[in-house]
Amino acid sequence: MGGGMPKVPDYRIYKWERVPELVELNNKLAKHGLKDPWISRNIPRNEVWRWHPAWGTAKGRTWGLLTRGLLTGFILAAVSYGARRWYVSAHPDAEHWVDPLVPPRHHDDHGHGHGGHGHGGHH
Template identity: 45%
Template sequence: MGGHDHHGPPFVVPKDPSIYKLENAPQLVLLQKKLAEHGLKDPWIRNEIWRYDVTKWGTQAGRVRQFFLMGARVGIPLFLITIAAEKALGIDYSHHHGHGENHHGSHSKEH
């Protein structure tokens, strides 16, 4: 009562943080190299590896591509089916409003 019907936890907390390796996060490896060029080191970088781990999330370009194409597998065929159905049924959405008439009627002012 009072709660939502969930089937298990929404996430799983890893038992061992060593599953996240810096080598799996190229962006953080690059950051670490750039910091080292200036004699700096980020002692907390290990806490961010899970966000950039390409083995878990893929590359940034892959995520962007997936975002823009996620509905394409279903959307493009449905779009083509819709066009084919409209052509087969003779559906035409082009409406012609008169023969060169002013579309604004008496609302337009001429000087």
């Protein structure tokens, strides 16, 4: 474990001319007589790595970012659900627990057609 610095790639490997997406973009612009100053100034090497094949495609990186931790989240949700089911089965009164910080709701006076309004409903 440990020991030493990680090997840093030689900066000269990162050239925009080796990136198919950037070459294609440059060619499309050239067909219309346009030039991207970012590309024409040999894109700073600290940006070209983003397109390097070792880092995958933009879609792949986006998918990886969005799904990172998803499996862990599902596992934690399943464990939480299972723990709650076990607790409720071991402590039957737990299902009827009332949070003392939440005011009780009264369902008999909210006016949604449960009788008692004096409007001639069915009795």
